[in-house]
Amino acid sequence: MKFIRWFLGFLVIASTVYFIFAHLNVSAGEKLMLYLLICFLLSLYRILRGPTPADRSVATDIIGIMVVGFCAILAFYTHKDWYMDIAIAWALQSFIGTLALAKFLEGRHFDE
Amino acid sequence: MNDIIALFFIIVGISFDLFGCIGLIRLPDVYNRLQASTKCVTLGTCGILFGVFIKFGLSAAGIKALLCMIFIWLTAPVSAHALARGAHKSGLKLWEKSVCDKYEEDKQVARGK
Numbered sequence: 609m610k611f612i613r614w615f616l617g618f619l620v621i622a623s624t625v626y627f628i629f630a631h632l633n634v635s636a637g638e639k640l641m642l643y644l645l646i647c648f649l650l651s652l653y654r655i656l657r658g659p660t661p662a663d664r665s666v667a668t669d670i671i672g673i674m675v676v677g678f679c680a681i682l683a684f685y686t687h688k689d690w691y692m693d694i695a696i697a698w699a700l701q702s703f704i705g706t707l708a709l710a711k712f713l714e715g716r717h718f719d720e
Numbered sequence: 721m722n723d724i725i726a727l728f729f730i731i732v733g734i735s736f737d738l739f740g741c742i743g744l745i746r747l748p749d750v751y752n753r754l755q756a757s758t759k760c761v762t763l764g765t766c767g768i769l770f771g772v773f774i775k776f777g778l779s780a781a782g783i784k785a786l787l788c789m790i791f792i793w794l795t796a797p798v799s800a801h802a803l804a805r806g807a808h809k810s811g812l813k814l815w816e817k818s819v820c821d822k823y824e825e826d827k828q829v830a831r832g833k
Contacts, residue, residue, distance in 0.1 A: 621742065636727075643734050650741040654753075662750045662807035666757065669799055670744060673761050674737060676788060677768040681730065683781060684772050692772075692784035699791055706799040713806030 621646075637685035644678050665709045672702025726775040733767025736760050749815035750807050758800040766793055 628642050651674070654667040676695045683691035740760025747753050769789040776782035808823055 617746075625738075640730065640734055643738060647737045647741040650745050654744050660750060660807075660812060662803065662810070662812055663753065665803055665806075666750065666754050667744065669803060670741070670757050670761050673765050673792065673796060676792065677733065677737065677765040680765075680768050680772045680785060680788075683785075684726070684730070684775055689781045689784075692781050692788065695769075696784060696788050696791070699788055699795070703795045703799055707802055710799070710802035710806035713803070714809045 637681065640681055641678070644674065644681065647674055662713060665706070665713060668709065669702070669706045672698070672706065675702070722774060722777075726771040729767050729771030729774065733764040733771065736764030736767060740764060749818070750812060751804060751814065751818075754800055754804055754807075758796060762792060762796040 624646065625643070628639055632639065632642075634642075648671060651667045651671050655664050655671075658664045658667065676699050679691045679695035679698065683689070683695075737760070740757045743756030743760065744753050747756055766789050769785045769792070772785040773782045773789070776785065814821055
């Protein structure tokens with residue numbers, strides 16, 4: 609039963625990756641962005657179904673790091689410099705937000 | 721040629737991101753998920769930013785990408801460590817098949833003294 613679930617999950621993810629790679633009429637940059645969107649969907653599943661608040665905090669941290677990579681890919685394919693400004697600002701904000709969430713998990717308040 | 725090397729780094733980074741997110745939904749415990757996903761996603765995003773740095777060279781966007789890469793490399797382990805410490809202090813149990821818990825042993829030793 610465990611092996612069947614593992615195999616079904618592997619089949620879904622591998623077929624999605626192959627479908628985006630081979631059967632979709634979009635440019636290469638849009639294909640890379642679609643792969644990152646799959647990562648965002650997996651993290652959103654963990655945010656929705658995580659049994660404890662710590663799981664949701666971990667998934668939020670992961671999404672905050674991945675948005676930086678998304679902005680970098682946008683800068684790579686559109687040749688606009690200001691996407692990297694957004695990336696730096698987002699990295700700072702997500703670091704501070706994650707530290708606040710960790711303090712909140714410890715049971716302390718935000719102003720300590 | 722620059723474009724091909726940059727695209728290689730970006731594809732490696734995106735595959736690391738994908739593996740990290742699969743680990744995030746696959747593993748059974750908060751600590752396992754943190755251990756799998758944070759390392760993979762940090763390395764993947766740094767790979768993407770390094771590819772952008774190779775593409776743009778020593779211009780404004782390239783220097784910003786390098787700066788962002790160094791910043792993420794320094795801060796992502798700190799935030800992951802803070803999250804693990806907060807989860808352990810909030811009383812979250814480990815997975816039942818976990819082998820050892822050194823932090824709990826250290827806290828008991830400190831309480832004994």
